[in-house]
Amino acid sequence: MGSGKDLSEKEQIEILVYKTKGMSTNKIAETIERSRSAVQSLLKSPIRAKRPGSASKISASSKRLLLREALKINYPARQLRNELELSIGTRRVQQILSSSQI
Numbered sequence: 001m002g003s004g005k006d007l008s009e010k011e012q013i014e015i016l017v018y019k020t021k022g023m024s025t026n027k028i029a030e031t032i033e034r035s036r037s038a039v040q041s042l043l044k045s046p047i048r049a050k051r052p053g054s055a056s057k058i059s060a061s062s063k064r065l066l067l068r069e070a071l072k073i074n075y076p077a078r079q080l081r082n083e084l085e086l087s088i089g090t091r092r093v094q095q096i097l098s099s100s101q102i
Helices: 009-020 025-032 036-044 060-072 077-084 090-099
Strands: none
Touching: 009 025, 009 036, 025 036, 060 077, 060 090, 077 090
């Protein structure tokens, strides 16, 4: 079985409030229109870590350096990557620059 969307923060709070008011798990699931297992999962472990992602291949300091250099010198992404000897691909350099709106 696949996993559905994570419960939003609002939904998590609603579930906990309903449970403290004595509402059953089934009734909570019906009320917020989520599966019973999603509600049960939250109630078993209310402090859940977010889904882990892969580790970043570029450190925060390298990212700042990349952004500083991009502001100073108008080089293409490939040349920036080569000049700074970054261990990421050209496409990732482009994504970082794009997300920082440089």
